[in-house]
Amino acid sequence: MFGKIPASLGSCVKLEFLDIRRNLFQGIILPSLGSLRGLQELDLSNNNLSGQIPNFLEHFVYLKFLNLSHNHFEGEVPIEGILKNKSETFIMGNDKFCGGIPKFQLPKCKHEKSKKSVDYRGHDFKALVYEFTKNGNLEEWLHPTPRVDDAHEEKRNLSIFNRLNIAIDVANALDYLHNHCQTPIVHCDLKPSYVLLNDELIGHVGEIPSQ
Known part of the structure; x- marks a missing residue:
């Protein structure tokens, strides 16, 4: 399949598993997908998706597997929710990512102050x-x-x-x-x-x- 991820997916609020890997989808992860709070697995790997990881993924409390590998995502990787667990989150193959938890070993984002x-x-x-x-x-x-200037100081x-x-x-x-x-x-x-x-x-x- 190709084109953009259908915005209508956002109405499938009871969806638990979404696997659209190995397609030709492009564009961003639409804000409408933020309503899929019941997702347990989300696999968007091996597409042509771009843009940043939306912050709403940090709040998907049931999400146990997230694969964004081999796309064209960029920007700062969030550090909460599933995105703080390297064993459940896969983001390799996106060369313009920065930040994230240390285990991802990504470069610092330009706006981050350097601690060292x-x-x-x-x-x-x-x-x-x-x-x-x-x-x-x-x-x-x-x-x-x-010292010379100690004359008037209390001992x-x-x-x-x-x-x-x-x-x-x-x-x-x-x-x-x-x-x-x-x-x-x-x-x-x-x-x-x-x-x-x-x-x-x-x-x-x-x-x-x-x-």
Whole structure:
């Protein structure tokens, strides 16, 4: 068969299985097919269909098999409903698809912001980003260095209570890294200058750890 998918199919609201693979249908998946909410299997593979995957397929709760392979579809692949299950969704042979769940291994869509950045060598740049810590680091409190502009500043001093709380903060951070991360992380160079203090003198372990 050839031509466009008949819009009248949308009136078959009790349809459970629609298989029109290996034909010469062209055009888009019509919005009228959004009324076929009882579909359990939809096979449109090996046609000349084009356009984007309609979002209404995400809401077909009974759909257990979806095959859109070997057409001319394009654009962003939705990520909800059956389209988040690679074992039940087949979309290969559509070279202009982007996005989708990671298991489809499709390129990013142009409007997507890239999560990774690279260094000057082109390698992934890895960094831990912290909020600004107004009170600097623990080294500056334990061993302050006199500066010309410190004349009118209040001298920094950590009470025993402050020191004990900071020690507990650091211990909790290390316990989390060692015992509660999916991959255990060991901080190989812990020292006072890597303990950052926020407005309330709560300690945060900084510097890049190694796995």
